[in-house]
Amino acid sequence: MKTSRMLWQFAVLAFFASCFVLLGSKGFEQVQVSEDVADSSAQFSLFGIFTDPSYNKTEIIALLSILVVALIGLLYAYMLSRQVHAADNGTVKMQKVAEAIRQGANSYLKIQARKIWPLIAIITVLLFISNTTTEPALRWGRSFAFIMGASFSWLVGYYGMRLATIGNLRVATAARKSYGQAMQLGYRTGTVTGMLTDSLGLLGGTIIFLFLEEWRMKHF
Numbered sequence: 001m002k003t004s005r006m007l008w009q010f011a012v013l014a015f016f017a018s019c020f021v022l023l024g025s026k027g028f029e030q031v032q033v034s035e036d037v038a039d040s041s042a043q044f045s046l047f048g049i050f051t052d053p054s055y056n057k058t059e060i061i062a063l064l065s066i067l068v069v070a071l072i073g074l075l076y077a078y079m080l081s082r083q084v085h086a087a088d089n090g091t092v093k094m095q096k097v098a099e100a101i102r103q104g105a106n107s108y109l110k111i112q113a114r115k116i117w118p119l120i121a122i123i124t125v126l127l128f129i130s131n132t133t134t135e136p137a138l139r140w141g142r143s144f145a146f147i148m149g150a151s152f153s154w155l156v157g158y159y160g161m162r163l164a165t166i167g168n169l170r171v172a173t174a175a176r177k178s179y180g181q182a183m184q185l186g187y188r189t190g191t192v193t194g195m196l197t198d199s200l201g202l203l204g205g206t207i208i209f210l211f212l213e214e215w216r217m218k219h220f
Contacts, residue, residue, distance in 0.1 A: 063206065066206050067202075070200070070202035071203070073199030073202070074196070074200070076195055077191075077199065080191055080192050084185060087185055088170065090170075094169060094172065098166075102165040108161075117154075120150045124143050127146055148204050149204055152200040152204055155200070159192075160193035163193070167185060
């Protein structure tokens with residue numbers, strides 16, 4: 001898959017996630033706690049941990065450091081992906097075999113997407129409407145957390161398989177010239193999936209913590 005297509009998919013995912021956050025923030029702003037604690041200090045707000053006295057500067061810096069590590073991991077995965085794409089893609093005959101494998105992988109991914117995404121949408125809606133409390137923060141928060149996690153998981157699997165079909169051709173081509181170069185490309189191909197898994201996991205967990213930690217502190 002071309003790098004431009006990868007960036008386009010990231011942009012689309014980020015756009016929908018941003019829309020969900022913007023819609024959810026309206027619900028967050030309207031949160032009112034129960035009557036026994038209904039005062040101005042209990043009003044929920046996004047990113048409230050930055051003004052919450054329960055957290056000191058060291059804890060906030062540590063949290064932001066995790067966010068930075070996640071972004072660095074995504075940047076590293078992008079750099080490795082660029083290197084894999086830039087490698088020699090072999091002879092015409094090798095490319096034909098690789099294209100047949102790629103078409104099979106693409107067909108599988110399309111079938112998988114048609115099965116999984118409707119189910120994800122249904123579960124997201126059920127999580128939203130099945131909330132037993134009157135807290136909009138929890139309703140929006142858990143729905144957003146689920147769809148973000150599902151999207152990140154799908155992105156890792158999708159791009160990991162697409163890059164694997166590309167990397168196999170590059171590794172086979174490099175093996176004709178240098179064992180070390182083939183091992184290096186194999187490492188880069190596999191590391192992209194690993195870095196995406198780790199970095200998106202850290203990113204998602206940190207975002208959820210930033211959004212909902214103040215709500216948890218006030219109610220548990």
